[in-house]
Amino acid sequence: MVLDFSDYTFWALAAPFAAAAIAPVAKKYLGHNAAWLLALVPAAIFLHLWNYILPVSNGTPVVLATDWIPLYNVKFSIFIDGLSLLFALLISGIGTLIILYAGGYLKGHADQGRFLSFLFLFMGSMLGVVLADNLITLFIYWELTSITSFLLIGFNHKLEASRRAAIQALVVTGGGGLALLAGFILMAHTGGSWEMSELLGNRDILKDSPIYTAILLLVLGGAFTKSAQFPFHFWLPNAMEAPTPVSAYLHSATMVKAGVYLLMRVNPILxxxxxxxxxxxxxxxxxxxxxxxxxxxxxxxxxxxxxxxxxxxxxxxxxxxxxxxxxxxxxxxxxxxxxxxxxxxxxxxxxxxxxxxxxxxxxxxxxxxxxxxxxxxxxxxxxxxxxxxxxxxxxxxxxxxxxxxxxxxxxxxxxxxxxxxxxxxxxxxxxxxxxxxxxxxxxxxxxxxxxxxxxxxxxxxxxxxxxxxxxxxxxxxxxxxxxxxxxxxxxxxxxxxxxxxxxxxxxxxxxxxxxxxxxxxxxxxxxxxxKGYLIEFLGKGPDKGFDYVIAGLVRGAAGVTRVLQNGNMESYLTFTFLITAAAILLPLIGWNELPTMPQIPALHFYEWGVLGLALVGLIAILIAKDRLTAIVSLGIQGFAVALIFMLFGAPDLSFTQFMVETLSVVIIALVMTRLSLKEHDPRPLYQFLLDALVAVAIGGGMALLLISVTQVPFDPSLSNFFTENSRLIAHGRNIVNVIIVDFRGLDTLGEIAVVMITGLAVVALIRGTRHAYRKNVDPLDDMMNNEGADK
Amino acid sequence: MEILLALLVGAYFGVSVYLMMSRYIIRILIGVAILGNGVNLLIFTSGRLTREKPPIIPEGSMVPEVITANPLPQALILTAIVISFSFLAFLLVLAFRTYQELGTDNTIEMRVAEPDNEAFPPVSY
Amino acid sequence: MKTLIFRTIAPFLAALMVLFSVFVTLRGHNEPGGGFIGGLIAASAFAIHGIAAGVHSVRRTLYFRPLSLAAFGLMLAGLSGLLSILFRVPFLTGLWAFPEIFGVELALSTPMFFDIGVYFVVLGALASIALTLEE
Known part of the structure; x- marks a missing residue:
C-alpha cells in the first residue's frame, strides 16, 4: 500500500512534531491547562491506531511506503503488525497521560512550554522507531530518540548533574546507534532489502550469512545501550535527573523499551x-x-x-x-x-x-x-x-x-x-x-x-x-x-x-x-x-568509568593539541614542508618515474647570463647581512624573472613583472624602514641543517617533477583553441589579453575583486584602531577572568 | 631548454622554503615573494618554452603565421603576478602591524592566539 | 629622496607615465599591453609622485580616493559583463559594435570596458596600498 498524505497514519506520525511546535504557544495563552488541549493529540493518535487492532489481530500486517531517496532505494515506510501496534498504542496512550501529568507537575514553571515541546518531539520519534519499516527510517527515528531524550534529561540544564546525565545518555545511546547503523547496513546488504517486513519474510538468510556474528554484535550494541543492559546500564538511573514526567515516560513505554523492541523485532531473523x-x-x-x-x-x-x-x-x-x-x-x-x-x-x-x-x-x-x-x-x-x-x-x-x-x-x-x-x-x-x-x-x-x-x-x-x-x-x-x-x-x-x-x-x-x-x-x-560488594562495583563501576573515559578524552585531546599545535610557527612550516617534500618525492621514486636527465641544451650567452643573474639574486638574499642587500637582491631575482619572460615570448608578463618588482621593492623598503630587521638569521646548527635538508628536498623535488612533466608529450589542444579563435570570434590579436578579458573574463573578475579586497584590507589594517597586544600581556587573560567571575 | 628552467624553479622553491622556515617574519615574507616567482616560472615552464615569439596575431591574418609561445600559461601568470603582489603587500602590512602591536618580529614570541602553557580544559559537564 | 631634481621631474614623469598607461591599456587587445600592465604603470606613477612630492599632493591630484577608483573599476567590469543580459546571452559574453565616426572605424566592445575596469581596480588598489604606506 502506498503511503500518501491523505492517509491519517501519516498525519498520526507527523502530529507529535506539529504539537511540539504549538505547545509553547498554547502554554503561553492557556498556562498549565494547555495540557488538557495538547493531550488530545496523542489521544487522537491512540484512537486512530486502535482501528488497526482488527486487521492486525486477524494476522494481516499493514505496510505503507513512500519513496524517500529513490536513488539508494530508501523509503519512508511503516510496518504495523502486532509488535509495533502494541508499542505504538502504549506510546500514544501513556503519552496522553504523561502530557496531562506534565501539565500539573511543571505548573508555573517558566519553561513548561519548552518541556511539553520536547516531550512531543520525543513521542513522535518513539512512534517512528516502532512503526518504521525501512531500516534507514528506523535508524533516523532511533537517533532522534537519543537526541530528544538528551534534551529531556538535560531539561534542568543549570544543574551539573543534569548536564552530565544528559551527555551520558547521549553518548551511550548515540554511540550504540552508530553500531546499529553499521548493523543495519550489513543486514540490508546481506538480506537484499532495506525493509524490515521483507527481511522478516526471509528468515534464514541472515543466520546463514558468514557475517552473522558481526551483524548480531552490532545490532546488540545498539539494543543493549538503548535498553540499559549491563555494562551500559548506568545512564538510566542517572537520567533520573530529569523531571518525573520524563522518567515515567522513558521508563514505562518508551526509550528503554526501544532496545527491547528491536530485539523482539529481529528475534525471528537473528x-x-x-x-x-x-x-x-x-x-x-x-x-x-x-x-x-x-x-x-x-x-x-x-x-x-x-x-x-x-x-x-x-x-x-x-x-x-x-x-x-x-x-x-x-x-x-x-x-x-x-x-x-x-x-x-x-x-x-x-x-x-x-x-x-x-x-x-x-x-x-x-x-x-x-x-x-x-x-x-x-x-x-x-x-x-x-x-x-x-x-x-x-x-x-x-x-x-x-x-x-x-x-x-x-x-x-x-x-x-x-x-x-x-x-x-x-x-x-x-x-x-x-x-x-x-x-x-x-x-x-x-x-x-x-x-x-x-x-x-x-x-x-x-x-x-x-x-x-x-x-x-x-x-x-x-x-x-x-x-x-x-x-x-x-x-x-x-x-x-x-x-x-x-x-x-x-x-x-x-x-x-x-x-x-x-x-x-x-x-x-x-x-x-x-557495605559494598562485588555487585556494587558492577553497578557503579561503569558509571565512574564513563567519567574516566570522558576525562581521558578531554585530556588526551588537549595533550595532542599541545604537541601538534604548540604555537611555534617554525615547526608548523617544517612539518608542512616535510610532508610536501614526501608527497612530491615518494611517488616519483616509488613508481620509478624519475625523469631521464636530458642534455644541457646550447644557449645563447645572454640566456646564460639571465639564468646566472637569477641565481645570483637568490644566493645574495640567502646570505644578505643587511636589509639594503636583501631588498636589492630581491629586486635582482625579480628582474631576472622578467627577463626570462621577455626571452621566451611573453612581453606582457615581462612588463608586468618589471612594474611589480619595482613596486615590491618600494613597498618592502617602506615597511622595512619601520621594521627593525634582525640582521642575522640565528638558527642553531641542527636547525640550519634540517631546514637546508627540507629546502633541498623540496627544491630538488620540484625540479625533478617539472623535468618529468616537460618530458611527457604536450597536449596543446586548449592553447590551440585560444590561438585559433582569438581573432575569429573575439576580435583581438593579443591572445593573452583576449584570454584575460574575454575567454576567461569571469576568472579575471574574481581576481580583480581579490586585488580590490587586499587594497581595502591594507587600508583597514593601517588605519584600524590599535590594541594593547604588547609582549607579555595575554589579552585572553581578561576574558578568562571575566568568565571565571561568572561561575 | 626546459631542463635549465626546471632547475632554476627548483632553486627558487628551495630558497623560498628555506627562508620561510626562519623565525623572523621579514625573512618569511621575502620567502613568500620568491615563492610567487617560483610558482610563476613553474607554470610558465610546464607550458613549454618558445623563444622570442609572443602570441600575437599579425595584422591582416586570422591566426599567427609562425609557432608562437603558449598564450595560456601567460594569461594565468599575468593575473597571478598582480595578485601575488597585492597579497605580498597585504602580508607586509600585516607583519608591520603585528610588529607594532606585539613588539616583536619573532614568530616564536607571537603567542596571542596560542598562549604558552595554556591551562588544560576543565573536566566537567 | 626629496632632491630638487627628483621633485621637479617627478610630476612630469608621473604625468607621462599615466599617459603611457592609458595608451598601453587601450592598445592591449591587439598589441602587448592591457589593463593589468596599464594599471601597474599608473600606480607606479602615483607612487613615485608620492615619494617625491608627498602623499597629500598625490591625493589632491587624484581628486578621487584611490579605493573609490578601484571600486569604480570593479563596477565597470561587472557592468560590462551584465550588459549581455539585454541581448539574452550569458554573463560576460563579448559584445562588439563598429560605429564609424568621422570616417574612422571605432571598435567598441564590452571586453574593452572590462579591461578599463581592470585598469582602474589595479590602479586604485595598488595606489591606495602605496600611498597608505608612504604616509
Missing part, C-alpha cells in the same frame, strides 16, 4: 542461534540481578524505580534470548504489564515528591490518610509489579515462569535468576508503594496532601488498567498480546488471560518468589546499609 541464546540470557540475567540489588539499596524513591526498570529490561532481554515461544509470550505479557505499573508508580512518586517535597524513602511515612487516591493506585501498581493475584502482572509472571521452566537447556540457572530477581523486584515495588504510606506520619518539607487532577489522572488510569485488562482478558489476550507474541516469536502464539489459578510449577515458583520477596522487604534497611 534469534534462536547459539550466540543469541548465550549472550542475551547472560547479559539479561546479570542486568536483572544487578538492577534489583541496586534498587533495594537506594533511598530515593525514583532511583529505586529506576533500578527496577533496569532489572525488568534485563528480565525481558533474558526471556527474548531464549527464543522460546512460550517464554516470549511471557516476555510480551510482562512488557505490557510493566508499562502499566511502572508508568503509574513513577507518576505516584512524582506526586509524592511534588506534594510532600521529598522522595527520600526514610523520611516518608503515613501518607495513606493524606493521599488516599495515590495510596490505592500505588498499591494496585505494586501488586502488579510484585506479580500478585489478581493483577495483570500476576498472569505475566506465571507465563514467564511457565515459559522458562523446563524449556531452555540451562533452564535451572535462568529460572533461579528469574525467581531471585523477581523476589527483589517484589520487595522494591512494595518499598515504593507501601513504605511511604504506612507507619507513622513524618514531617516533610511540605505539608502533604492529595495531588490535583492533572497529577493523579495518569496513575488512576494506568493502575486500574492493570485490573481492567484482566477483566477483559479475552480481548487483551486475543487482540493485543497474541498478535504481538506471534510477531516476536515468528510463529502463532497463544495467550490466555483469566482469573483462575492453575496449580502447577509456575504457581509454586510464584509462591517462592513472594516468600523470598517478603524476606527482602523486611531486610531492606539492612541491605541498604550493608
Amino acid at each position: 534469534g534462536d542461534t547459539v550466540l543469541w541464546s548465550t549472550i542475551l540470557p547472560i547479559f539479561g540475567g546479570l542486568t536483572l540481578l544487578i538492577g534489583t540489588w541496586m534498587a533495594l539499596r537506594q533511598r530515593d524513591l525514583k532511583l529505586v524505580l529506576a533500578f527496577t526498570t533496569v532489572a525488568s529490561l534485563g528480565l525481558l532481554v533474558m526471556l527474548v534470548g531464549t527464543s522460546n515461544e512460550k517464554a516470549i509470550t511471557g516476555a510480551v505479557m510482562y512488557l505490557f504489564a510493566h508499562a502499566l505499573f511502572k508508568g503509574g508508580l513513577f507518576m505516584i512518586v512524582g506526586t509524592i515528591d511534588h506534594e510532600a517535597g521529598t522522595r527520600d524513602l526514610t523520611r516518608l511515612g503515613g501518607l495513606r490518610k493524606l493521599m488516599p487516591i495515590s495510596f490505592i493506585t500505588a498499591i494496585l501498581a505494586a501488586l502488579s509489579m510484585g506479580g500478585l493475584w489478581p493483577m495483570i502482572g500476576f498472569i505475566a509472571k506465571e507465563e514467564v515462569y511457565a515459559g522458562i521452566f523446563g524449556t531452555s537447556p540451562h533452564f535451572i540457572a535462568i529460572t533461579a535468576v528469574a525467581v531471585l530477581g523477581n523476589a527483589m523486584m517484589f520487595a522494591a515495588g512494595f518499598l515504593v508503594a507501601v513504605r511511604p504510606f504506612f507507619g507513622h506520619e513524618r514531617t516533610t518539607p511540605k505539608k502533604a496532601h492529595e495531588g490535583p487532577m492533572l497529577l493523579i489522572a495518569g496513575p488512576i488510569v494506568l493502575s486500574s488498567l492493570g485490573l481492567i485488562t484482566m477483566i477483559f482478558g479475552g480481548f487483551t489476550a486475543h487482540s493485543l498480546l497474541a498478535p504481538m507474541a506471534s510477531s516476536v516469536a515468528g510463529v502463532q502464539a497463544h495467550v490466555k488471560i483469566g482469573f483462575g489459578l492453575h496449580f502447577n510449577t509456575a504457581l509454586a515458583l510464584s509462591a517462592v518468589t513472594v516468600v523470598l520477596g517478603l524476606v527482602f522487604y523486611k531486610g531492606a534497611d539492612k541491605i541498604r546499609n550493608a
Whole structure:
C-alpha cells in the first residue's frame, strides 16, 4: 500500500512534531491547562491506531511506503503488525497521560512550554522507531530518540548533574546507534532489502550469512545501550535527573523499551542461534540481578524505580534470548504489564515528591490518610509489579515462569535468576508503594496532601488498567498480546488471560518468589546499609568509568593539541614542508618515474647570463647581512624573472613583472624602514641543517617533477583553441589579453575583486584602531577572568 | 631548454622554503615573494618554452603565421603576478602591524592566539 | 629622496607615465599591453609622485580616493559583463559594435570596458596600498 498524505497514519506520525511546535504557544495563552488541549493529540493518535487492532489481530500486517531517496532505494515506510501496534498504542496512550501529568507537575514553571515541546518531539520519534519499516527510517527515528531524550534529561540544564546525565545518555545511546547503523547496513546488504517486513519474510538468510556474528554484535550494541543492559546500564538511573514526567515516560513505554523492541523485532531473523541464546540470557540475567540489588539499596524513591526498570529490561532481554515461544509470550505479557505499573508508580512518586517535597524513602511515612487516591493506585501498581493475584502482572509472571521452566537447556540457572530477581523486584515495588504510606506520619518539607487532577489522572488510569485488562482478558489476550507474541516469536502464539489459578510449577515458583520477596522487604534497611560488594562495583563501576573515559578524552585531546599545535610557527612550516617534500618525492621514486636527465641544451650567452643573474639574486638574499642587500637582491631575482619572460615570448608578463618588482621593492623598503630587521638569521646548527635538508628536498623535488612533466608529450589542444579563435570570434590579436578579458573574463573578475579586497584590507589594517597586544600581556587573560567571575 | 628552467624553479622553491622556515617574519615574507616567482616560472615552464615569439596575431591574418609561445600559461601568470603582489603587500602590512602591536618580529614570541602553557580544559559537564 | 631634481621631474614623469598607461591599456587587445600592465604603470606613477612630492599632493591630484577608483573599476567590469543580459546571452559574453565616426572605424566592445575596469581596480588598489604606506 502506498503511503500518501491523505492517509491519517501519516498525519498520526507527523502530529507529535506539529504539537511540539504549538505547545509553547498554547502554554503561553492557556498556562498549565494547555495540557488538557495538547493531550488530545496523542489521544487522537491512540484512537486512530486502535482501528488497526482488527486487521492486525486477524494476522494481516499493514505496510505503507513512500519513496524517500529513490536513488539508494530508501523509503519512508511503516510496518504495523502486532509488535509495533502494541508499542505504538502504549506510546500514544501513556503519552496522553504523561502530557496531562506534565501539565500539573511543571505548573508555573517558566519553561513548561519548552518541556511539553520536547516531550512531543520525543513521542513522535518513539512512534517512528516502532512503526518504521525501512531500516534507514528506523535508524533516523532511533537517533532522534537519543537526541530528544538528551534534551529531556538535560531539561534542568543549570544543574551539573543534569548536564552530565544528559551527555551520558547521549553518548551511550548515540554511540550504540552508530553500531546499529553499521548493523543495519550489513543486514540490508546481506538480506537484499532495506525493509524490515521483507527481511522478516526471509528468515534464514541472515543466520546463514558468514557475517552473522558481526551483524548480531552490532545490532546488540545498539539494543543493549538503548535498553540499559549491563555494562551500559548506568545512564538510566542517572537520567533520573530529569523531571518525573520524563522518567515515567522513558521508563514505562518508551526509550528503554526501544532496545527491547528491536530485539523482539529481529528475534525471528537473528534469534534462536547459539550466540543469541548465550549472550542475551547472560547479559539479561546479570542486568536483572544487578538492577534489583541496586534498587533495594537506594533511598530515593525514583532511583529505586529506576533500578527496577533496569532489572525488568534485563528480565525481558533474558526471556527474548531464549527464543522460546512460550517464554516470549511471557516476555510480551510482562512488557505490557510493566508499562502499566511502572508508568503509574513513577507518576505516584512524582506526586509524592511534588506534594510532600521529598522522595527520600526514610523520611516518608503515613501518607495513606493524606493521599488516599495515590495510596490505592500505588498499591494496585505494586501488586502488579510484585506479580500478585489478581493483577495483570500476576498472569505475566506465571507465563514467564511457565515459559522458562523446563524449556531452555540451562533452564535451572535462568529460572533461579528469574525467581531471585523477581523476589527483589517484589520487595522494591512494595518499598515504593507501601513504605511511604504506612507507619507513622513524618514531617516533610511540605505539608502533604492529595495531588490535583492533572497529577493523579495518569496513575488512576494506568493502575486500574492493570485490573481492567484482566477483566477483559479475552480481548487483551486475543487482540493485543497474541498478535504481538506471534510477531516476536515468528510463529502463532497463544495467550490466555483469566482469573483462575492453575496449580502447577509456575504457581509454586510464584509462591517462592513472594516468600523470598517478603524476606527482602523486611531486610531492606539492612541491605541498604550493608557495605559494598562485588555487585556494587558492577553497578557503579561503569558509571565512574564513563567519567574516566570522558576525562581521558578531554585530556588526551588537549595533550595532542599541545604537541601538534604548540604555537611555534617554525615547526608548523617544517612539518608542512616535510610532508610536501614526501608527497612530491615518494611517488616519483616509488613508481620509478624519475625523469631521464636530458642534455644541457646550447644557449645563447645572454640566456646564460639571465639564468646566472637569477641565481645570483637568490644566493645574495640567502646570505644578505643587511636589509639594503636583501631588498636589492630581491629586486635582482625579480628582474631576472622578467627577463626570462621577455626571452621566451611573453612581453606582457615581462612588463608586468618589471612594474611589480619595482613596486615590491618600494613597498618592502617602506615597511622595512619601520621594521627593525634582525640582521642575522640565528638558527642553531641542527636547525640550519634540517631546514637546508627540507629546502633541498623540496627544491630538488620540484625540479625533478617539472623535468618529468616537460618530458611527457604536450597536449596543446586548449592553447590551440585560444590561438585559433582569438581573432575569429573575439576580435583581438593579443591572445593573452583576449584570454584575460574575454575567454576567461569571469576568472579575471574574481581576481580583480581579490586585488580590490587586499587594497581595502591594507587600508583597514593601517588605519584600524590599535590594541594593547604588547609582549607579555595575554589579552585572553581578561576574558578568562571575566568568565571565571561568572561561575 | 626546459631542463635549465626546471632547475632554476627548483632553486627558487628551495630558497623560498628555506627562508620561510626562519623565525623572523621579514625573512618569511621575502620567502613568500620568491615563492610567487617560483610558482610563476613553474607554470610558465610546464607550458613549454618558445623563444622570442609572443602570441600575437599579425595584422591582416586570422591566426599567427609562425609557432608562437603558449598564450595560456601567460594569461594565468599575468593575473597571478598582480595578485601575488597585492597579497605580498597585504602580508607586509600585516607583519608591520603585528610588529607594532606585539613588539616583536619573532614568530616564536607571537603567542596571542596560542598562549604558552595554556591551562588544560576543565573536566566537567 | 626629496632632491630638487627628483621633485621637479617627478610630476612630469608621473604625468607621462599615466599617459603611457592609458595608451598601453587601450592598445592591449591587439598589441602587448592591457589593463593589468596599464594599471601597474599608473600606480607606479602615483607612487613615485608620492615619494617625491608627498602623499597629500598625490591625493589632491587624484581628486578621487584611490579605493573609490578601484571600486569604480570593479563596477565597470561587472557592468560590462551584465550588459549581455539585454541581448539574452550569458554573463560576460563579448559584445562588439563598429560605429564609424568621422570616417574612422571605432571598435567598441564590452571586453574593452572590462579591461578599463581592470585598469582602474589595479590602479586604485595598488595606489591606495602605496600611498597608505608612504604616509
